[in-house]
Amino acid sequence: SQQGEEDPQALSIQEGENATMNCSYKTSINNLQWYRQNSGRGLVHLILIRSNEREKHSGRLRVTLDTSKKSSSLLITASRAADTASYFCATENSGNTPLVFGKGTRLSVIA
Amino acid sequence: GAVVSQHPSRVICKSGTSVKIECRSLDFQATTMFWYRQFPKQSLMLMATSNEGSKATYEQGVEKDKFLINHASLTLSTLTVTSAHPEDSSFYICSAKGPYTDTQYFGPGTRLTVL
Numbered sequence: 001s002q003q004g005e006e007d008p009q010a011l012s013i014q015e016g017e018n019a020t021m022n023c024s025y026k027t028s029i030n031n032l033q034w035y036r037q038n039s040g041r042g043l044v045h046l047i048l049i050r051s052n053e054r055e056k057h058s059g060r061l062r063v064t065l066d067t068s069k070k071s072s073s074l075l076i077t078a079s080r081a082a083d084t085a086s087y088f089c090a091t092e093n094s095g096n097t098p099l100v101f102g103k104g105t106r107l108s109v110i111a
Numbered sequence: 112g113a114v115v116s117q118h119p120s121r122v123i124c125k126s127g128t129s130v131k132i133e134c135r136s137l138d139f140q141a142t143t144m145f146w147y148r149q150f151p152k153q154s155l156m157l158m159a160t161s162n163e164g165s166k167a168t169y170e171q172g173v174e175k176d177k178f179l180i181n182h183a184s185l186t187l188s189t190l191t192v193t194s195a196h197p198e199d200s201s202f203y204i205c206s207a208k209g210p211y212t213d214t215q216y217f218g219p220g221t222r223l224t225v226l
Contacts, residue, residue: 030213031213033214033215035217040202040220040222041219041220042117042204042217042218042219042220043155043204043206043217044217045214045215045216045217048213048214050213088154088155092213098145098157098160099145099157099206099215100157101147101154101155101156102154103153103154104154106152
């Protein structure tokens with residue numbers, strides 16, 4: 001079953017612009033993770049943010065988590081054409097439970 | 112980061128045949144492995160969770176006799192699609208998790224096409 005929704009479903013921006021993707025979920029979580037998937041390929045882990053964290057950075061990526069609103073956002077700054085991919089959030093409810101994925105956002109960065 | 116491989120990356124088979132997909136953790140011991148399937152332009156749907164040395168736990172609606180999962184060692188899990196039919200055509204992705212991490216590492220996926 002899917003935990004929540006990503007918003008928007010699709011996003012098209014110009015190279016150099018920032019891209020913001022949002023994720024909402026339904027139940028309490030242990031952590032939330034963001035993944036990238038290029039077309040027809042496997043998933044690449046981007047960032048994990050724990051339920052007691054509010055913000056995390058990794059290079060051009062910034063992730064926020066608001067557990068009161070059960071939502072997270074992924075910001076990609078200064079986007080590049082190579083950032084074109086689908087981005088998924090996934091939640092883990094407790095220690096060894098499987099990830100539950102959102103529906104994903106398809107990002108297109110136009111050069 | 113940790114590396115997970117899948118083999119084969121792509122397979123085409125005739126309806127009624129069985130197909131085995133391997134998932135290996137190359138540089139860590141995976142106490143838990145997960146199998147997902149993904150239809151075009153959709154998200155990943157969990158099929159089953161397997162812990163080394165024990166039977167897999169299947170998600171509701173996934174036929175355990177059709178999708179046989181074996182996790183015989185800490186570095187290898189296999190998914191066998193038995194008597195495959197065209198509706199089984201999909202992208203199958205495994206992930207692996209070690210005992211001391213929250214992060215799941217995903218394999219590159221296997222594209223199954225059943226004719």
